[in-house]
Amino acid sequence: MAGLLNTAFPWECRDREDQAKASYNHPLRRTNQVLSEENMRLKRILRENGISWSPIAQAHMAQHNPALRRRTRSSMSSHELGCPSLPTEVILRILKFTMQSPHPIIDPLSRLIPENLSDKEKSRGNQIAIHFLATCRALHAEGTRYLWESNSFVFTTPESLRHFSQLSPEYRNKITHVKLRVIARYYDDQRRKHRLERGYHPDLKKDQLLNVRLRPKEPPLIRGGFRCYTWSQIADFLMALRAPYEPNYKDKNSPRPRLLPSLLLLRLDLVNFSETLLPFSGSELHEIASHELGCTLNELQITGMPFDDAGMKASAELSGMLKDEGLYLDGSATYIAHKKYLQNLSGKKWCARVVRAAKSKVHAADDDDSEESDDEDLLGHRHIHPRLGIMPPVPPEEGHPTSTRDQDKVIWKRVPISRESEERYWVQFSRAGGYEIAEPEWETDEEGLCPCCGEGHLSSSFLSYMMNDDDDFVDLD
16 A cells, blocks of 8 residues: 555656757758758868869869769760660669568658667668669659658657658658557656556566656746656647648648548557556547547557556547548557667457447438438437538448348458458457457347457447436436
Protein backbone atom coordinates (compact mmCIF):
# COMPACT_ATOMS: atom_id res chain seq x y z
CA MET A 1 0.00 0.00 0.00
CA ALA A 2 2.88 2.35 0.78
CA GLY A 3 4.29 1.76 -2.69
CA LEU A 4 1.03 2.88 -4.29
CA LEU A 5 0.93 6.03 -2.18
CA ASN A 6 4.46 6.96 -3.29
CA THR A 7 3.72 6.42 -6.99
CA ALA A 8 3.88 9.61 -9.02
CA PHE A 9 1.41 9.89 -11.89
CA PRO A 10 2.40 12.08 -14.86
CA TRP A 11 0.41 14.84 -16.43
CA GLU A 12 0.26 15.32 -20.21
CA CYS A 13 2.30 18.12 -21.82
CA ARG A 14 4.74 19.01 -24.58
CA ASP A 15 8.34 19.48 -23.46
CA ARG A 16 9.73 22.93 -24.27
CA GLU A 17 13.32 21.72 -24.60
CA ASP A 18 12.36 19.05 -27.15
CA GLN A 19 10.38 21.62 -29.11
CA ALA A 20 13.35 24.02 -29.13
CA LYS A 21 15.64 21.22 -30.32
CA ALA A 22 13.24 20.28 -33.12
CA SER A 23 13.09 23.91 -34.25
CA TYR A 24 16.89 24.16 -34.23
CA ASN A 25 17.27 20.95 -36.26
CA HIS A 26 14.67 21.91 -38.86
CA PRO A 27 15.95 20.69 -42.27
CA LEU A 28 15.62 24.04 -44.03
CA ARG A 29 17.55 25.84 -41.32
CA ARG A 30 20.30 23.22 -41.30
CA THR A 31 20.47 23.23 -45.11
CA ASN A 32 20.87 27.01 -45.22
CA GLN A 33 23.55 26.83 -42.57
CA VAL A 34 25.51 24.12 -44.41
CA LEU A 35 25.25 25.94 -47.75
CA SER A 36 26.37 29.19 -46.18
CA GLU A 37 29.44 27.54 -44.64
CA GLU A 38 30.30 25.79 -47.91
CA ASN A 39 29.92 29.04 -49.85
CA MET A 40 32.35 30.78 -47.54
CA ARG A 41 34.90 27.97 -47.94
CA LEU A 42 34.69 28.12 -51.75
CA LYS A 43 35.09 31.86 -51.78
CA ARG A 44 38.17 31.57 -49.57
CA ILE A 45 39.74 29.00 -51.92
CA LEU A 46 39.05 31.20 -54.97
CA ARG A 47 40.41 34.26 -53.24
CA GLU A 48 43.60 32.43 -52.22
CA ASN A 49 44.20 31.42 -55.84
CA GLY A 50 43.41 34.81 -57.32
CA ILE A 51 40.23 33.65 -59.08
CA SER A 52 37.13 35.78 -59.31
CA TRP A 53 33.70 34.19 -58.82
CA SER A 54 31.90 36.95 -60.71
CA PRO A 55 29.62 35.61 -63.52
CA ILE A 56 30.89 38.33 -65.87
CA ALA A 57 34.49 37.21 -65.39
CA GLN A 58 33.58 33.56 -65.92
CA ALA A 59 31.76 34.36 -69.18
CA HIS A 60 34.73 36.40 -70.40
CA MET A 61 37.14 33.53 -69.69
CA ALA A 62 34.90 30.98 -71.43
CA GLN A 63 34.64 33.21 -74.51
CA HIS A 64 38.38 33.52 -74.91
CA ASN A 65 39.21 29.95 -73.97
CA PRO A 66 36.51 27.41 -75.08
CA ALA A 67 38.49 24.57 -73.51
CA LEU A 68 37.43 25.87 -70.10
CA ARG A 69 33.77 25.29 -70.87
CA ARG A 70 32.27 22.66 -68.60
CA ARG A 71 30.95 19.53 -70.27
CA THR A 72 28.21 17.65 -68.40
CA ARG A 73 27.68 13.91 -68.46
CA SER A 74 24.39 14.35 -70.32
CA SER A 75 26.19 16.11 -73.19
CA MET A 76 28.68 13.26 -73.62
CA SER A 77 28.08 9.99 -75.42
CA SER A 78 28.47 6.59 -73.74
CA HIS A 79 31.70 5.98 -75.69
CA GLU A 80 33.18 9.22 -74.38
CA LEU A 81 32.23 8.19 -70.87
CA GLY A 82 34.02 4.89 -71.32
CA CYS A 83 31.02 2.60 -70.76
CA PRO A 84 28.83 0.67 -73.18
CA SER A 85 25.23 1.70 -73.81
CA LEU A 86 22.30 -0.44 -72.65
CA PRO A 87 18.72 -0.65 -73.90
CA THR A 88 16.35 1.71 -72.12
CA GLU A 89 14.18 -1.16 -70.85
CA VAL A 90 17.18 -2.77 -69.15
CA ILE A 91 18.25 0.51 -67.56
CA LEU A 92 14.77 1.16 -66.18
CA ARG A 93 14.53 -2.38 -64.82
CA ILE A 94 17.86 -1.98 -63.04
CA LEU A 95 16.76 1.41 -61.74
CA LYS A 96 13.51 0.04 -60.35
CA PHE A 97 15.38 -2.78 -58.62
CA THR A 98 17.89 -0.42 -57.00
CA MET A 99 15.20 2.04 -55.81
CA GLN A 100 13.08 -0.55 -54.00
CA SER A 101 14.00 -1.33 -50.40
CA PRO A 102 13.22 -4.73 -48.85
CA HIS A 103 12.40 -2.94 -45.58
CA PRO A 104 10.38 0.20 -44.78
CA ILE A 105 12.33 3.44 -45.08
CA ILE A 106 12.47 5.20 -41.71
CA ASP A 107 12.08 8.98 -41.45
CA PRO A 108 12.67 9.92 -45.12
CA LEU A 109 13.92 13.50 -45.67
CA SER A 110 14.92 13.72 -41.98
CA ARG A 111 17.85 12.78 -39.77
CA LEU A 112 17.60 9.41 -38.08
CA ILE A 113 17.38 9.33 -34.28
CA PRO A 114 19.32 6.24 -33.07
CA GLU A 115 17.26 5.80 -29.90
CA ASN A 116 14.13 5.43 -32.04
CA LEU A 117 15.57 2.42 -33.91
CA SER A 118 16.04 -1.21 -33.02
CA ASP A 119 19.45 -2.87 -33.24
CA LYS A 120 18.37 -4.70 -36.39
CA GLU A 121 17.33 -1.44 -38.05
CA LYS A 122 20.62 0.21 -37.13
CA SER A 123 22.62 -2.60 -38.76
CA ARG A 124 20.83 -2.47 -42.12
CA GLY A 125 22.84 0.38 -43.60
CA ASN A 126 21.95 1.70 -47.05
CA GLN A 127 18.88 -0.04 -48.44
CA ILE A 128 18.73 1.65 -51.85
CA ALA A 129 21.32 2.87 -54.37
CA ILE A 130 20.36 6.52 -54.07
CA HIS A 131 23.39 7.62 -56.15
CA PHE A 132 21.64 6.40 -59.28
CA LEU A 133 19.53 9.55 -59.12
CA ALA A 134 22.63 11.71 -59.71
CA THR A 135 23.48 10.04 -63.03
CA CYS A 136 21.38 12.20 -65.35
CA ARG A 137 18.09 14.04 -65.47
CA ALA A 138 16.16 11.17 -67.06
CA LEU A 139 17.23 8.63 -64.45
CA HIS A 140 16.65 11.19 -61.70
CA ALA A 141 13.04 11.72 -62.82
CA GLU A 142 12.24 8.02 -63.26
CA GLY A 143 14.18 6.93 -60.17
CA THR A 144 12.45 9.49 -57.94
CA ARG A 145 9.07 8.20 -59.04
CA TYR A 146 10.11 4.58 -58.37
CA LEU A 147 11.51 5.55 -54.97
CA TRP A 148 8.27 7.02 -53.60
CA GLU A 149 5.85 4.63 -55.30
CA SER A 150 7.51 1.28 -54.57
CA ASN A 151 8.52 1.70 -50.90
CA SER A 152 6.76 1.90 -47.55
CA PHE A 153 7.67 4.46 -44.91
CA VAL A 154 7.88 4.70 -41.12
CA PHE A 155 7.89 7.98 -39.18
CA THR A 156 9.19 8.08 -35.61
CA THR A 157 8.62 11.76 -34.76
CA PRO A 158 5.93 14.30 -35.67
CA GLU A 159 8.68 16.55 -37.06
CA SER A 160 9.83 13.91 -39.59
CA LEU A 161 6.26 13.51 -40.82
CA ARG A 162 5.86 17.28 -41.02
CA HIS A 163 9.08 17.59 -43.03
CA PHE A 164 7.63 15.10 -45.50
CA SER A 165 5.57 17.99 -46.88
CA GLN A 166 8.73 19.12 -48.70
CA LEU A 167 8.12 16.25 -51.12
CA SER A 168 6.23 17.18 -54.26
CA PRO A 169 2.46 16.48 -54.15
CA GLU A 170 2.95 14.45 -57.32
CA TYR A 171 4.55 11.71 -55.21
CA ARG A 172 2.75 12.23 -51.89
CA ASN A 173 -0.68 11.89 -53.47
CA LYS A 174 -0.05 8.24 -54.41
CA ILE A 175 0.93 6.95 -50.94
CA THR A 176 -1.88 4.74 -49.58
CA HIS A 177 -0.40 3.31 -46.37
CA VAL A 178 2.09 4.50 -43.75
CA LYS A 179 3.36 3.57 -40.27
CA LEU A 180 3.70 5.94 -37.32
CA ARG A 181 5.94 4.92 -34.42
CA VAL A 182 4.78 6.85 -31.37
CA ILE A 183 7.36 6.50 -28.58
CA ALA A 184 6.09 7.80 -25.25
CA ARG A 185 8.39 10.33 -23.60
CA TYR A 186 8.57 10.92 -19.87
CA TYR A 187 10.10 13.88 -18.02
CA ASP A 188 10.79 14.66 -14.38
CA ASP A 189 12.51 17.40 -12.43
CA GLN A 190 13.46 15.01 -9.60
CA ARG A 191 15.82 12.03 -9.60
CA ARG A 192 13.37 9.20 -8.99
CA LYS A 193 12.73 5.90 -10.70
CA HIS A 194 9.58 5.10 -12.65
CA ARG A 195 8.80 1.65 -13.96
CA LEU A 196 6.88 0.11 -16.82
CA GLU A 197 4.80 -2.73 -15.44
CA ARG A 198 5.52 -6.33 -16.37
CA GLY A 199 2.03 -6.73 -17.84
CA TYR A 200 2.99 -4.42 -20.71
CA HIS A 201 3.92 -7.51 -22.75
CA PRO A 202 4.23 -11.29 -22.10
CA ASP A 203 7.91 -11.20 -23.15
CA LEU A 204 8.79 -9.15 -20.06
CA LYS A 205 9.79 -11.15 -16.99
CA LYS A 206 9.86 -8.18 -14.62
CA ASP A 207 9.07 -4.49 -14.43
CA GLN A 208 11.24 -2.30 -16.66
CA LEU A 209 12.78 1.04 -15.76
CA LEU A 210 11.30 3.85 -17.82
CA ASN A 211 13.63 6.14 -19.74
CA VAL A 212 12.83 9.42 -17.99
CA ARG A 213 14.51 12.62 -19.19
CA LEU A 214 15.70 14.82 -16.35
CA ARG A 215 14.68 18.47 -16.57
CA PRO A 216 15.69 21.37 -14.29
CA LYS A 217 13.18 22.70 -11.83
CA GLU A 218 11.20 25.68 -13.07
CA PRO A 219 9.94 28.64 -11.02
CA PRO A 220 7.07 27.77 -8.68
CA LEU A 221 4.41 29.23 -10.98
CA ILE A 222 5.41 26.84 -13.80
CA ARG A 223 3.94 23.39 -13.39
CA GLY A 224 6.65 20.77 -13.16
CA GLY A 225 7.05 17.33 -11.66
CA PHE A 226 6.54 14.03 -13.47
CA ARG A 227 5.03 14.52 -16.92
CA CYS A 228 4.54 12.59 -20.16
CA TYR A 229 4.19 13.24 -23.87
CA THR A 230 1.88 10.49 -25.12
CA TRP A 231 -1.65 11.34 -26.29
CA SER A 232 -0.51 14.82 -27.32
CA GLN A 233 2.21 13.18 -29.40
CA ILE A 234 -0.40 11.12 -31.26
CA ALA A 235 -2.31 14.35 -31.86
CA ASP A 236 0.87 15.99 -33.20
CA PHE A 237 1.40 13.08 -35.60
CA LEU A 238 -2.16 13.41 -36.87
CA MET A 239 -1.86 17.19 -37.13
CA ALA A 240 1.14 16.65 -39.42
CA LEU A 241 -1.28 14.91 -41.81
CA ARG A 242 -3.16 18.17 -42.28
CA ALA A 243 -3.08 19.98 -45.59
CA PRO A 244 0.33 21.69 -45.96
CA TYR A 245 0.56 25.08 -47.58
CA GLU A 246 1.25 24.83 -51.31
CA PRO A 247 1.80 28.16 -53.10
CA ASN A 248 1.12 26.58 -56.52
CA TYR A 249 -2.34 25.36 -55.56
CA LYS A 250 -4.71 27.37 -57.76
CA ASP A 251 -8.14 25.92 -57.00
CA LYS A 252 -9.75 28.51 -54.75
CA ASN A 253 -13.13 26.75 -54.64
CA SER A 254 -11.95 23.61 -52.82
CA PRO A 255 -9.70 23.10 -49.77
CA ARG A 256 -6.11 22.07 -50.18
CA PRO A 257 -5.56 18.28 -50.07
CA ARG A 258 -4.09 16.70 -46.96
CA LEU A 259 -0.46 15.65 -46.67
CA LEU A 260 -1.39 12.13 -47.84
CA PRO A 261 -4.78 12.50 -49.56
CA SER A 262 -4.87 8.85 -50.75
CA LEU A 263 -4.08 7.36 -47.33
CA LEU A 264 -6.32 4.33 -46.68
CA LEU A 265 -4.34 2.24 -44.16
CA LEU A 266 -2.63 3.69 -41.09
CA ARG A 267 -0.63 1.77 -38.51
CA LEU A 268 0.20 3.22 -35.11
CA ASP A 269 2.90 1.48 -33.07
CA LEU A 270 2.54 2.82 -29.51
CA VAL A 271 5.72 2.30 -27.49
CA ASN A 272 5.96 2.46 -23.67
CA PHE A 273 2.32 3.44 -23.23
CA SER A 274 1.77 2.33 -19.63
CA GLU A 275 -1.58 1.00 -18.43
CA THR A 276 -1.12 2.38 -14.92
CA LEU A 277 0.46 5.80 -15.42
CA LEU A 278 -1.14 7.63 -18.33
CA PRO A 279 -3.87 10.26 -17.84
CA PHE A 280 -6.92 10.58 -20.08
CA SER A 281 -6.46 12.15 -23.50
CA GLY A 282 -7.70 15.69 -23.98
CA SER A 283 -10.07 17.23 -26.48
CA GLU A 284 -7.23 17.84 -28.92
CA LEU A 285 -7.02 14.17 -29.92
CA HIS A 286 -10.77 13.93 -30.39
CA GLU A 287 -10.83 17.07 -32.52
CA ILE A 288 -8.19 15.92 -34.98
CA ALA A 289 -9.11 12.21 -35.12
CA SER A 290 -12.90 12.37 -35.16
CA HIS A 291 -13.42 15.62 -37.04
CA GLU A 292 -10.53 16.82 -39.17
CA LEU A 293 -9.48 13.30 -40.22
CA GLY A 294 -12.79 11.61 -39.48
CA CYS A 295 -14.09 8.91 -41.86
CA THR A 296 -10.98 8.91 -44.07
CA LEU A 297 -9.41 5.44 -43.51
CA ASN A 298 -10.42 1.96 -44.59
CA GLU A 299 -8.24 0.25 -41.98
CA LEU A 300 -6.54 1.30 -38.75
CA GLN A 301 -3.91 -0.88 -37.05
CA ILE A 302 -2.78 -0.07 -33.49
CA THR A 303 -0.25 -1.95 -31.37
CA GLY A 304 0.55 -1.27 -27.72
CA MET A 305 -2.71 0.49 -26.84
CA PRO A 306 -3.28 0.34 -23.04
CA PHE A 307 -6.30 -1.73 -22.08
CA ASP A 308 -7.57 0.60 -19.36
CA ASP A 309 -10.08 3.42 -19.21
CA ALA A 310 -7.66 5.94 -20.76
CA GLY A 311 -6.75 3.50 -23.53
CA MET A 312 -10.38 2.63 -24.27
CA LYS A 313 -11.23 6.33 -24.56
CA ALA A 314 -8.32 6.98 -26.93
CA SER A 315 -9.20 3.87 -28.94
CA ALA A 316 -12.78 5.07 -29.39
CA GLU A 317 -11.58 8.50 -30.52
CA LEU A 318 -9.04 7.09 -32.97
CA SER A 319 -11.66 4.76 -34.45
CA GLY A 320 -13.41 7.92 -35.61
CA MET A 321 -10.82 8.08 -38.39
CA LEU A 322 -12.36 4.97 -39.94
CA LYS A 323 -15.16 5.07 -42.46
CA ASP A 324 -18.36 3.19 -41.77
CA GLU A 325 -17.68 -0.56 -41.83
CA GLY A 326 -13.94 0.13 -41.48
CA LEU A 327 -11.58 -2.47 -40.01
CA TYR A 328 -9.96 -1.77 -36.62
CA LEU A 329 -7.04 -4.04 -35.64
CA ASP A 330 -5.63 -4.07 -32.12
CA GLY A 331 -2.42 -5.94 -31.30
CA SER A 332 0.17 -6.37 -28.57
CA ALA A 333 3.07 -3.94 -28.31
CA THR A 334 5.69 -4.19 -31.06
CA TYR A 335 8.54 -2.49 -29.16
CA ILE A 336 9.71 -1.46 -25.74
CA ALA A 337 11.93 1.62 -25.60
CA HIS A 338 15.20 1.56 -23.67
CA LYS A 339 17.58 4.45 -23.25
CA LYS A 340 19.52 3.99 -26.50
CA TYR A 341 17.49 1.57 -28.61
CA LEU A 342 14.18 -0.20 -29.15
CA GLN A 343 13.68 -3.85 -28.29
CA ASN A 344 11.45 -5.93 -30.57
CA LEU A 345 8.61 -7.82 -28.88
CA SER A 346 6.86 -10.91 -30.17
CA GLY A 347 3.27 -10.85 -31.32
CA LYS A 348 0.99 -12.90 -33.53
CA LYS A 349 -2.75 -12.52 -33.98
CA TRP A 350 -4.69 -9.29 -34.30
CA CYS A 351 -7.85 -8.57 -32.34
CA ALA A 352 -10.13 -7.35 -35.13
CA ARG A 353 -13.48 -5.61 -35.18
CA VAL A 354 -15.55 -3.61 -37.65
CA VAL A 355 -16.68 -0.14 -36.57
CA ARG A 356 -20.17 1.17 -37.24
CA ALA A 357 -21.17 -2.04 -39.01
CA ALA A 358 -24.74 -2.25 -37.68
CA LYS A 359 -27.53 -1.60 -40.16
CA SER A 360 -30.05 0.70 -38.52
CA LYS A 361 -33.79 0.30 -38.80
CA VAL A 362 -33.82 3.41 -40.94
CA HIS A 363 -32.47 1.27 -43.80
CA ALA A 364 -35.32 -1.21 -43.46
CA ALA A 365 -37.86 1.57 -43.36
CA ASP A 366 -36.42 3.07 -46.54
CA ASP A 367 -36.80 -0.27 -48.28
CA ASP A 368 -40.54 -0.31 -47.37
CA ASP A 369 -41.01 3.37 -48.32
CA SER A 370 -42.63 4.09 -44.96
CA GLU A 371 -41.96 7.58 -43.67
CA GLU A 372 -44.08 7.09 -40.54
CA SER A 373 -41.97 4.09 -39.58
CA ASP A 374 -38.84 6.22 -39.92
CA ASP A 375 -40.09 8.80 -37.46
CA GLU A 376 -41.23 6.16 -34.99
CA ASP A 377 -37.90 4.33 -35.07
CA LEU A 378 -35.86 7.49 -34.65
CA LEU A 379 -37.93 8.62 -31.69
CA GLY A 380 -38.38 5.27 -29.99
CA HIS A 381 -34.94 3.71 -30.53
CA ARG A 382 -32.35 6.39 -29.91
CA HIS A 383 -29.61 3.80 -29.37
CA ILE A 384 -29.85 2.60 -33.00
CA HIS A 385 -27.09 4.03 -35.21
CA PRO A 386 -28.65 6.56 -37.60
CA ARG A 387 -27.66 6.53 -41.20
CA LEU A 388 -24.99 9.18 -41.63
CA GLY A 389 -25.17 9.64 -45.38
CA ILE A 390 -22.29 12.14 -45.27
CA MET A 391 -19.19 10.07 -46.01
CA PRO A 392 -19.21 6.90 -48.14
CA PRO A 393 -18.55 3.62 -46.31
CA VAL A 394 -15.65 1.29 -47.01
CA PRO A 395 -16.16 -0.44 -50.38
CA PRO A 396 -17.30 -4.06 -49.89
CA GLU A 397 -14.64 -6.70 -50.50
CA GLU A 398 -15.45 -9.15 -53.26
CA GLY A 399 -14.80 -12.89 -53.41
CA HIS A 400 -15.63 -13.78 -49.82
CA PRO A 401 -17.06 -17.22 -48.87
CA THR A 402 -20.77 -17.83 -48.36
CA SER A 403 -21.96 -17.53 -44.77
CA THR A 404 -24.46 -19.92 -43.18
CA ARG A 405 -26.03 -16.97 -41.37
CA ASP A 406 -28.27 -14.22 -42.62
CA GLN A 407 -26.23 -12.17 -45.08
CA ASP A 408 -27.64 -8.94 -43.65
CA LYS A 409 -26.31 -9.80 -40.18
CA VAL A 410 -22.67 -10.51 -41.10
CA ILE A 411 -19.92 -8.63 -42.88
CA TRP A 412 -16.79 -10.15 -44.41
CA LYS A 413 -13.30 -8.66 -44.12
CA ARG A 414 -9.81 -9.80 -45.04
CA VAL A 415 -7.66 -9.78 -41.89
CA PRO A 416 -3.82 -10.24 -41.73
CA ILE A 417 -2.90 -13.72 -40.51
CA SER A 418 -0.37 -12.21 -38.06
CA ARG A 419 0.82 -8.86 -36.80
CA GLU A 420 3.75 -8.55 -39.20
CA SER A 421 2.36 -10.47 -42.19
CA GLU A 422 0.94 -9.08 -45.41
CA GLU A 423 -0.98 -12.28 -46.13
CA ARG A 424 -4.70 -12.14 -45.29
CA TYR A 425 -7.61 -14.52 -44.79
CA TRP A 426 -11.40 -14.12 -44.77
CA VAL A 427 -13.16 -13.46 -41.46
CA GLN A 428 -16.85 -12.82 -40.88
CA PHE A 429 -17.98 -10.27 -38.30
CA SER A 430 -21.29 -9.68 -36.59
CA ARG A 431 -22.95 -6.48 -37.69
CA ALA A 432 -24.60 -6.12 -34.28
CA GLY A 433 -21.39 -5.88 -32.28
CA GLY A 434 -18.67 -5.64 -34.90
CA TYR A 435 -16.59 -8.51 -33.48
CA GLU A 436 -15.45 -11.69 -35.15
CA ILE A 437 -17.83 -14.67 -35.29
CA ALA A 438 -15.55 -17.54 -34.33
CA GLU A 439 -17.74 -20.25 -32.76
CA PRO A 440 -20.23 -22.10 -35.01
CA GLU A 441 -22.69 -22.48 -32.13
CA TRP A 442 -22.74 -18.75 -31.50
CA GLU A 443 -26.10 -17.90 -33.05
CA THR A 444 -26.90 -14.72 -31.19
CA ASP A 445 -26.22 -11.26 -32.53
CA GLU A 446 -25.13 -9.99 -29.14
CA GLU A 447 -21.45 -9.43 -28.49
CA GLY A 448 -19.60 -12.40 -27.04
CA LEU A 449 -16.08 -13.07 -25.89
CA CYS A 450 -13.27 -11.80 -28.06
CA PRO A 451 -11.67 -14.70 -29.97
CA CYS A 452 -8.23 -13.12 -29.59
CA CYS A 453 -8.01 -12.49 -25.86
CA GLY A 454 -11.03 -14.39 -24.50
CA GLU A 455 -12.47 -11.33 -22.77
CA GLY A 456 -15.56 -9.24 -23.33
CA HIS A 457 -15.10 -5.82 -24.92
CA LEU A 458 -17.05 -2.66 -25.29
CA SER A 459 -19.03 -2.17 -28.45
CA SER A 460 -17.47 -0.72 -31.56
CA SER A 461 -18.15 2.83 -30.46
CA PHE A 462 -17.58 4.36 -27.04
CA LEU A 463 -20.63 6.56 -27.46
CA SER A 464 -22.86 3.68 -28.55
CA TYR A 465 -21.73 1.79 -25.44
CA MET A 466 -22.69 4.71 -23.26
CA MET A 467 -26.10 4.97 -24.97
CA ASN A 468 -26.78 1.25 -25.41
CA ASP A 469 -29.80 1.22 -23.14
CA ASP A 470 -32.05 4.13 -22.34
CA ASP A 471 -32.81 2.59 -18.95
CA ASP A 472 -29.20 3.04 -17.88
CA PHE A 473 -29.59 6.79 -17.77
CA VAL A 474 -30.88 8.32 -14.58
CA ASP A 475 -32.92 11.48 -14.73
CA LEU A 476 -31.25 13.77 -12.25
CA ASP A 477 -34.09 16.23 -12.44
